[in-house]
Amino acid sequence: MSSDPRFGLRRHVTLPGPLALDSGASLSPVEIGYETYGTLNEDASNAVLICHALTGDQHVASDHPITGKPGWWTRMIGPGKPIDPARHFIICSNVIGSCMGSSGPATIDPATGEPFGMAFPVITIRDMVRAQAMLLDHLGIRRLQAVVGGSMGGMQALSWPATFPTRVGAVVVIASTSRHSAQNIAYHEVGRQAIMADPKWRGGDYYAANDPPSAGLAVARMAAHITYLSEAGLTEKFGRRFQAREGGEAGAKSFGFDADFQVESYLRHQGLSFSDRFDANSYLYITRALDYFDLAEEHGGMLAGAFRDTQARFCVVSFDSDWLYPTRESRTIVKALNAAGRHVSFVELSSPFGHDAFLLDSPELNRVIDGFLRTGG
Amino acid sequence: MSSDPRFGLRRHVTLPGPLALDSGASLSPVEIGYETYGTLNEDASNAVLICHALTGDQHVASDHPITGKPGWWTRMIGPGKPIDPARHFIICSNVIGSCMGSSGPATIDPATGEPFGMAFPVITIRDMVRAQAMLLDHLGIRRLQAVVGGSMGGMQALSWPATFPTRVGAVVVIASTSRHSAQNIAYHEVGRQAIMADPKWRGGDYYAANDPPSAGLAVARMAAHITYLSEAGLTEKFGRRFQAREGGEAGAKSFGFDADFQVESYLRHQGLSFSDRFDANSYLYITRALDYFDLAEEHGGMLAGAFRDTQARFCVVSFDSDWLYPTRESRTIVKALNAAGRHVSFVELSSPFGHDAFLLDSPELNRVIDGFLRTGG
Known part of the structure; x- marks a missing residue:
């Protein structure tokens, strides 16, 4: 655990599990590498979970330990930014399946004493979210003020209220989709x-x-x-x-x-x-978890069904030049949220930079997220 | 040489060369695998050259010798089709650099007695066209009634009047571009x-x-x-x-x-x-030849310059769902042709099938090409 304030707190925890997975397998123990920024307030109501993308990690606003590069979302997270350690207790955990401290194929399999390799169980986006919920239990956080993510992070953010309807107050989904297309x-x-x-x-x-x-x-x-x-x-x-x-x-x-x-x-x-x-x-x-992702399928084929049991507010953002997860995918999400009677803000932002726009300088994106997080409960 | 009419005539010729290439190297001898369908008329004025795409070959309307599948453009070429052996002398030659009988990296290098491998010279689209012109010389064809191609075949078709302005009367460019983009x-x-x-x-x-x-x-x-x-x-x-x-x-x-x-x-x-x-x-x-293709660059940066010296008529066709060579690339070609004072027909066809639409059933495409080839000189 580093306590250098520039890096937030670099943390790692081994939870006993077992974590029941969508495949039917279970994982035990569950290793989680994560970082936190800011302080959890007394009633544990200011926690914001940041979900990372396919090749992202928990180093959301701290230097990457291998490349030395600044965190991948310093534009969004930091003093004076929409997600601010002065106001929020910010958590970003490495997804299970990854390789930056959370359980994944490179982790030692306790059954053999060797790295799992392809013996690691196939996981889903929902399994990633379940592991995050176990981490929150460990941290004493019953309910998130917000969950925020772009790309695969947005899929986790969508999966949060669907999996734990009462544990999240606000959901921000950026440049994402409710399911992977054939392309x-x-x-x-x-x-x-x-x-x-x-x-x-x-x-x-x-x-x-x-x-x-x-x-x-x-x-x-x-x-x-x-x-x-x-x-x-x-x-x-x-x-x-x-x-x-x-x-x-x-x-x-x-x-x-x-x-x-x-x-x-x-x-x-x-x-x-x-x-x-x-x-x-x-x-x-x-990538397998991403390809398996189809939130509607998990709810009887009706995407709106995923949002029926939550009271969370939603903010959905797309970029007009994103052809990986184009705006029409965000519209599909918004329609389902409307059908479920949820409160949702939706905006398509203009950018020449395609899908990666959510990681780049975008004052509009910052304004949208800042406004959304400051209003509501 | 097969003379089974279902297969056209399967031909191969070894031309002495040398073929001077854009790289400054030269190729000698020049092997060309090709097929012909129909009969050259007395004044040698009914020749139509079909140019194939990246992974295509000369088996345009005959069964493929390895896969046994029908030729790749039987929808366009054959009795009663827009390009008809009853009216046209149809030639399709394997591009140099390829592997179906024309000189390429698998050909024996006369200098070593071994296959060229990476010692084969890097070639360009224009070099492919020069080799085709050598084949026409061999066949006694001074001027093509038409040159027709889709995708990379369209680039060769464009390159024909730019390289040999007086040797072609009509040019059909389908689902193509005048230069390869960064993507x-x-x-x-x-x-x-x-x-x-x-x-x-x-x-x-x-x-x-x-x-x-x-x-x-x-x-x-x-x-x-x-x-x-x-x-x-x-x-x-x-x-x-x-x-x-x-x-x-x-x-x-x-x-x-x-x-x-x-x-x-x-x-x-x-x-x-x-x-x-x-x-x-x-x-x-x-692929290298394709990436090097930039017809404007070969003409002082002005695409219209490529078409100044020819009297050929042009037909340019794009498909609305083609994102490899989108319609805007065809429009660029059409604008340059207009600027050069050339006669050009342009149509964007609707298809759900993307770039490959030009290889699929498209009665509209057949009508456009049939009409274009039947009019004019």
Whole structure:
């Protein structure tokens, strides 16, 4: 546990479990890596849970321990920001299945004394939420003031009131969806096949050799990364510009297979740097959880059914250039919330940056979330 | 040479060359695999050249020699079709760089007696067109009645009047673009990295071992294949439906990593079957040619400049659900043709099937092309 205020509190807990999973399996013990910022007030009513995306982690507003980069949502969380440690007790926990301190395929399986690998149970978004609820029990928090998330974090945020209707007062869902489409699944399947095609994957049993399937994971990341950006954003950022050559010479066609274009070099870098910080098996497990996500299916095929038992207020935000989870997916959520009689604010924001817009500077997004969190109970 | 009329004439020629390439290298000899249908008339004025796409080949209206499947454009070419062997002398040649009989990385390098592998020169779309022109010289055809192509075939069709202004009378460009965008390049780079990450690729030197990088090529194909289909088309075709289980049992989540969803199974099949019929190095070379394609750049940055010297008529067709080469790319071509004072017909057709629509049943497309080819000189 670090107590450097710049980093919030870096925490880890081993809960006895068992955690009953959607697959029928159960997990025990349950490791959770998490961070907190601010102080829980006396009646434990100021807790805000931040849910992270596929490749995110608990380092929401503190430097990443491997890359040294600032937290992934310092634009939203911090002094004077919409989610402020001066007012909120902020919790962000690594999802189960991941690789930053929570139980996942790299965790030691108590039954064998070896890393789980592919023996780790397949998990769902709802299982991630159940693990978060166990953490809240441990922290003495019965009810969240709010749960907030973008992308996969938004799916967890949606799953919260559906799974624990009385434990959350407000829900913020950004750039997300109530279920994965065929195209979403297709992209993830490409990534999984890229990992599994890498001979170093060895059926998931690569931890002892300390030689992970980095090449396969890099390809998976490259394919996924394109879906996080808009076509217009890519054109604006890179167009057909060539990479400068060594010595600063202006770039041109090499008539070879080096990264001639800036966009090629950028993607290669994205792939390689991701491999340095992420576990390939975790990528398999978390993409599977995403593809399995279909909140309506969990409620008899009616999305509105997911929201019938909660009194939570909702805020749904989409970005007009997001083609991974386009605005129509947010509208589907909003219609279901309306059908369930819930209070919901919805806004589509304009951005050229595609899906990743929720992670970038967006004063409008900050205003929307600040306003939503300050009103209501 | 087969003379079975169902198959057209399967032909192969070795031309002495040299073929001067955009890279500055030259190719000699130049192997060309091609097919012809119909008969060249006396004044050699009824020749129609069909240009194929990235993974296409010369078997445009005859059964594929490996897969046994019908030719890839039997909907467009054949008796009673818009391009009809009763009226036209139809030629379709395998592009150089490919693997179906024309010079490519799998061809024997006369300098070494071994397959070229990555010693094959990097080629461009214009180089493909130059090789086609050499074939026409060999066949005694000075001028094409028309050149017709979709996707990469459309780029060759565009490149024809730009490279040989007096050798073509009519140009049909379907579902194509005058240059590859940053997003187009990005997807191809994912595919190339997937191939090169496969240890069986061995720097392109895998022919002797007869153990090609099929897994990497399959991943490349899967990633690309998604871009050929629309999101709506994928949803209509697969949605979130599960794969039926062995014994016909209705499918469900397996909580494992098998292909649970139909879309996963479909993509895996696409990847594997492609590996059986295509050479990984050819995929590298042809995607490179596509990414290098920028017709304006070849003409001082002005696309209209590409069309200043030709008298050819143009027909440009796009599909509204094509997000690989969207309608706006066709409009860019049309504007340049207008600026150059060329005669151009342009139509955007409606289809739910995305980029691949040009290969599917489309009575409207057939009507447009039939009408265009029947009018004018």
